[in-house]
Amino acid sequence: MLLLLTRTARPGPLAYGICQTGCNTVWVACVAAAGGVAGVSTGGAGVPASILACNSAQGVCMAACVAAGLLPTL
DSSP states (O other): OHHHHSOOOEEOHHHHHHHHHHHHHHHHHHHHHTTOOTTTOOSOTTSOHHHHHHHHHHHHHHHHHHHHHHSEEO
16 A cells, blocks of 8 residues: 555656756856847857856756756656
């Protein structure tokens, strides 16, 4: 009976989505603080280093979301 009442843990697509949303929210704020508009720059030579740093940090954050998506959740 107890076995029927327990829930199984599965990888978390919800955790993955929440993580990505957090990364994107911080990225938009970072780019705005650097004087840019999120999604406008292409990463070319004319883009300020501060915005490129925001883009790089977002990439690291998004990669970390893969781990969040693989962690078991209820």
